[in-house]
Amino acid sequence: MKCPVCEDVTLLMSQRNGIEIDYCPQCRGIWLDRGELDKIVERAKLEEEKYESHEHSRNNDRYYEKDRYYDKNQYYGQKKRKKKSMLSDIMEMFGED
Structure with missing residues (x-):
């Protein structure tokens, strides 16, 4: 050909x-011949279904871990920030860091 x-x-x-x-x-x-293109499309569908089922279970684990992360933060409370000095406030007003 x-x-x-x-x-x-x-x-x-x-x-x-x-x-x-x-x-x-x-x-x-x-x-590609028509039959060959059909094979590729069919394989792509199978891979997509396999990926979606795996991704769904992975997302459930991620939400669980996220909940545990927030629980941990509530237990320890928030970190205290260092109080800014008056000099840093003045520098901030003039746009200098």
Whole structure:
């Protein structure tokens, strides 16, 4: 089969993960048959479902950890801040830090 872009270059075939890919060695264009494209779409759906189920359980753990973090802060209370000096207040008024 000839490359649709280059027109005079013959496409090469390669097998990647059970999917046959036709590619042009000159322009590096890639062409798929309809069946090959369907395989890629199906695999993408499976990966997405797998990722979403894993992400959902991971989010639940994250919320639990977040709740524990807030509990810890309530137990220890808030940290006291150092009182600013009058000189730092004056410097702040003039925009210098």
